[in-house]
Amino acid sequence: MFMNTNTRLVSPEFDYLQPKTLAEAFTMLADHGGSAKLLAGGTDLLVQMKMERQQPSHVISLSRVKELAGITEGDVLTIGATTSIRDVSRSGPVIAGYTALQEACNAYSTVSVMLMGTIGGNICNASPAADTAPALLVHDASAVLRSGKATRTVPLRDFFTGPGKTVIQPGEILTAVELPKPAKGTGSAFLKISRVVADISQVCVAVVLVRDGDTITDCRIALGSVGPTPMRMKQAVGALIGKRGTPEAFAAAADIVAKDITPITDVRATEKYRRHVSRIIARDALLTAWQRAAEGAAK
Amino acid sequence: MKKHTVHFTLNGSPREYTVNANELLLNVIREQEKLTGTKYGCGIGECGACTVHVDGKPTLSCLALAVSVDGAEVVTIEGLAKRGELDPLQKSFLDHNAVQCGYCTPGMIMIGRNLLDENPEPTEEEVRTHMRGQLCRCTGYASITKAVMGAGKPAPEFKIPAE
Ligand SMILES: Cc1cc2nc3c(=O)[nH]c(=O)nc-3n(C[C@H](O)[C@H](O)[C@H](O)COP(=O)(O)OP(=O)(O)OC[C@H]3O[C@@H](n4cnc5c(N)ncnc54)[C@H](O)[C@@H]3O)c2cc1C
Numbered sequence: 001m002f003m004n005t006n007t008r009l010v011s012p013e014f015d016y017l018q019p020k021t022l023a024e025a026f027t028m029l030a031d032h033g034g035s036a037k038l039l040a041g042g043t044d045l046l047v048q049m050k051m052e053r054q055q056p057s058h059v060i061s062l063s064r065v066k067e068l069a070g071i072t073e074g075d076v077l078t079i080g081a082t083t084s085i086r087d088v089s090r091s092g093p094v095i096a097g098y099t100a101l102q103e104a105c106n107a108y109s110t111v112s113v114m115l116m117g118t119i120g121g122n123i124c125n126a127s128p129a130a131d132t133a134p135a136l137l138v139h140d141a142s143a144v145l146r147s148g149k150a151t152r153t154v155p156l157r158d159f160f161t162g163p164g165k166t167v168i169q170p171g172e173i174l175t176a177v178e179l180p181k182p183a184k185g186t187g188s189a190f191l192k193i194s195r196v197v198a199d200i201s202q203v204c205v206a207v208v209l210v211r212d213g214d215t216i217t218d219c220r221i222a223l224g225s226v227g228p229t230p231m232r233m234k235q236a237v238g239a240l241i242g243k244r245g246t247p248e249a250f251a252a253a254a255d256i257v258a259k260d261i262t263p264i265t266d267v268r269a270t271e272k273y274r275r276h277v278s279r280i281i282a283r284d285a286l287l288t289a290w291q292r293a294a295e296g297a298a299k
Numbered sequence: 300m301k302k303h304t305v306h307f308t309l310n311g312s313p314r315e316y317t318v319n320a321n322e323l324l325l326n327v328i329r330e331q332e333k334l335t336g337t338k339y340g341c342g343i344g345e346c347g348a349c350t351v352h353v354d355g356k357p358t359l360s361c362l363a364l365a366v367s368v369d370g371a372e373v374v375t376i377e378g379l380a381k382r383g384e385l386d387p388l389q390k391s392f393l394d395h396n397a398v399q400c401g402y403c404t405p406g407m408i409m410i411g412r413n414l415l416d417e418n419p420e421p422t423e424e425e426v427r428t429h430m431r432g433q434l435c436r437c438t439g440y441a442s443i444t445k446a447v448m449g450a451g452k453p454a455p456e457f458k459i460p461a462e
Contacts, residue, residue, distance in 0.1 A: 006342075009321070015320060043362055111429050
């Protein structure tokens with residue numbers, strides 16, 4: 001993180017725009033094209049601008065666009081893009097039905113960053129370490145992308161294309177993420193390992209299990225910080241669906257997870273450590289989700 | 300780069316500033332207002348020394364553009380005392396000797412105040428969880444935690460051990 005830059009100031013110069021509606025925001029995006037950047041909480045973008053990794057000509061703040069904030073329950077749970085991580089973590093419907101997402105928000109490094117940072121910024125920044133990404137993946141979320149002309153809904157599993165890269169096209173804004181209702185008998189969990197609590201993850205894992213008696217009827221597993229994008233674990237899931245939910249089955253699935261991930265060595269951890277820890281936290285998350293699924297309420 | 304005129308209240312008094320788009324709230328507070336209680340620490344959100352309240356919410360002023368707080372209520376450590384009376388949390392920091400070099404103190408108090416507003420009787424774990432983003436390089440966390448838990452309560456007695 002630390003480079004030879006002065007983090008006292010934002011040195012790049014830009015024009016600041018503050019639309020009040022989505023329609024205004026689309027017009028501004030169309031006028032300034034590829035050199036404009038959207039600003040939500042700024043906890044990623046302003047750091048990158050201080051480091052001069054981003055030097056947009058225009059910064060378009062989304063903070064006054066009312067349509068983008070808030071959580072609404074309908075056929076799906078719709079979380080507006082600029083809803084803060086803190087508000088997601090305290091939302092009744094999230095607490096009731098989407099435990100992995102709630103735990104991912106609470107695992108954020110600090111309270112101030114939870115208050116400033118948004119769920120949309122977290123996934124649009126597309127860091128492989130984004131905490132909400134594995135949770136949203138296992139909750140089978142979709143990203144709602146709008147431009148001035150059209151709306152499309154992209155399953156989150158097709159959303160990330162590389163570190164810092166997504167399918168968002170110029171002119172598009174993420175307006176919300178949508179989470180389908182959890183099936184009966186669902187349990188979920190999120191676990192994060194970091195050097196200290198106030199840091200991004202060395203590895204994180206999210207799990208959803210659906211159980212019918214002793215049988216696993218559905219399962220999703222996703223990890224963060226173990227590859228170029230948040231990763232879904234299809235092989236391990238394949239080994240679990242239709243099986244009985246036993247500690248042995250979960251341990252075997254966790255072995256597959258540790259083989260399938262593609263971690264690197266960086267400042268936060270070595271590749272070897274990440275594989276080792278992934279196996280352990282994948283197993284623990286599976287066991288926890290399984291137990292929660294038994295506790296009845298769809299979680 | 301266009302200049303912007305922004306209005307917000309700072310510690311209760313209405314203010315108007317002319318700022319560049321890239322000006323940080325932290326620098327308006329420190330350099331234009333000379334309110335130097337709010338500190339510059341890491342500049343990237345990791346230490347919490349620059350924490351102020353914007354519309355009641357703890358905000359890292361090193362990662363907030365001044366233009367973006369237009370219309371808001373901004374409160375810094377200088378704004379917590381009311382009519383010459385220290386905030387009970389400030390008083391508790393003194394009572395518990397929770398200040399060593401003092402650099403992290405304003406940020407600690409701003410986030411601690413937020414915790415107490417939500418939860419007036421926090422447990423030690425709740426204090427540590429809520430304040431995990433504030434770094435104290437003197438590592439005075441034990442006294443700081445006690446100070447937050449003891450806010451508004453009688454001061455502890457420090458006894459000098461008998462020889
Ligand atoms: C000290 C510190 C600690 C952190 N700890 C964590 C952590 O523990 N876990 C974690 O996951 N992250 C962490 N982060 C990273 C960051 O806080 C999160 O990713 C946060 O959720 C980003 O949200 P934001 O609103 O601040 O994004 P911004 O910085 O405003 O935006 C991020 C990117 O997304 C784009 N964008 C934002 N909103 C939209 C939209 N609606 N449509 C299209 N594009 C959009 C922006 O153009 C920008 O490129 C930390 C950051 C800091 C500074």
